Amino acid sequence: MRRWFFLGAACAAAAALGTAGGAQAQDVKIGFILPMTGQQQSTGRQEAAAAKLYMAQHGDTVAGKKVVLIVKDDGAVPDNTKRIAQDLIVNDKVTFLAGFGVTPAALAVAPLASEGKTPEIVTAAGTSIITEKSPYIARTSFTLAQSTVPMADWAAQNGIKKVVSMVSDYAPGADAEKSFKDEFTKKGGQVLDSIRFPLANPDFAPFLQRAADQKPDAIFVFVPSGQGGIFVKQFVERGLDKAGIKIIGPGDVTDDDLLNGMGDAVVGTITAHFYSADHDSPTNKAFVAAFKAANNGMRPNFMAVSAYDGMHLIYEALNKAGKTDGDSLIAAAKGMAWESPRGPVSIDPDTRDIVQNVYIRKVEKKNGELYNVEFATFPNIKDPVKAAVAK
């Protein structure tokens, strides 16, 4: 009995020494809080893979300091996110917090970021207000309105006059519905009907029938990415594509991560988004090839590129600031501009939100695989919600 006790004590002591020895005081720790389990798992998987890829490509030493990546799973539950963030700030003394699969998770951490003066790099959640909740928040993903407003512009410019909007009944769905409708009606279009269906909706058939009976030129759709395929399949099953109705929407609907599983039915779907794995640039080709090689052929999606750019922002802020306190780092992040796999991006110095191109894409089959092929560009889009307030 006694022997076991000593053995245990020795182990504990060794463990304590180990952590003390492993974590040098000058290490820079990055706490990535991601949903690695649960419904948002795809986001977590993509982001963690991209962050690791960035470190593998760019080394783990920045400005003379060793960078340590800590990935924690919050299951997209805001309570968990907050607890984990607190733990990371207080015990691990992280220099950056990053990740945040859903808006409530990002919001839950905002007060901690302010209090701990820890920069919070949002690499997923897309609600506009997030960056306003703390002066230490910067974002490298997107805001939903960045996709929906150009989508509405494009539709209005390209002969689409009457639209029925169909969204899942949750906060991002309502946001998408509103920002699309506002912009589209401003540009002279008409939204015939705004249909919302429950988030856990078993069957789109009745809603689609209702939309079809109003004979719109297009249906604007926003659903959580996993449901996009089912939606489009039922749309085609009903013969609506042959009736000349188009599907348009933000690019979450034709997520690169799931696109190939959706089947040929999705061919022709038009979406607006900031990233497609098919984006034609040398930076992106190299990124996609490296990502696939490191992850067993998995195709990067818009979440992966957001995390990759998040890591880039962190590295460059460290280089530029030369210090590791929150105020200098977030100051260094403001106005940062670089060439991302998605195209040219920058961090708006006023809002700390990302400024990026938004592309209009159409799903096409290339070499036996489905891709979102970009065919029109809306350059340097700032978050339209905050831009509207600033005016």
Next chain:
Amino acid sequence: MLTILYDGIAYGMLLFVLACGLSVTLGLMNFINLAHGAFAMAGGYCTVFLVNRLGLPFALGLPIAFLVTALIGGLFERTLYVHVYARSHLDQVLFTIGLVFMSVAAVDYTMGSSQQFVQIPEALQGQFEVDGIGMGKYRLLIIVICGLLTVALQLILAKTRFGSRLRAAVDDQRVARGLGINVGAVFGITFAFGSGLAGLGGALGAEILGLDPTFPLKYMIYFLIVVTVGGTSSITGPFFASILLGIGDVAGKYYVPKLGAFVIYAIMIIVLIWRPQGLFARGAAR
């Protein structure tokens, strides 16, 4: 209008195949099996695996999905469920909800959390028109399969020796045993069959309901509604309940989309106030 009716019937039929196994275990064997949806999910994933990965034809995938889930059901019944038959309902609920969570995690781990899509043959895609009513081909297939199943089930229960044994075993286990009926085997087969049906439902439904690891949790409530509304003492009860709920749900979502999701619950409340035992309950409460 008729398209809505048609969609509603197809949806109701699908609900019925998914839920009728539950009504058998719950109503006939008096066992609360919340893990029923897990078997449906197993059937769905089995089809995805066979059709998408191994390239088997869809028509072959369906019966195999049925057999595999029936086998899993039978195995679980013999090894796990048999220990909780005699326990209180609370124990049964806790046991089976545990199974649900385990199945969710297991599928998440092995197949990933993303939506799966079964590749259905070209011939079943699209729709055709009869008298101006658009009818989806796949939905027609569902209606045909489910209609045949219902007739077959009703015949088995009412006309065959196995059916009468099952009913006897349910009515009074002790007397049934005394008459030489192997109650354990009868329950085992019934359970396996019910699970198989769930698997078939999951396989058929993947196209319409979607398929991801949270499937058993997402649809548990629908199965339970079908069984409570239908009453648990026969096959006809859940059948009419499914059709009623399917049509109600689809029509509600079409005509009043804002309230659409609530219609199915409203129907349930009204039916239960009117007939607390369900639509087709036997007079005597158990």
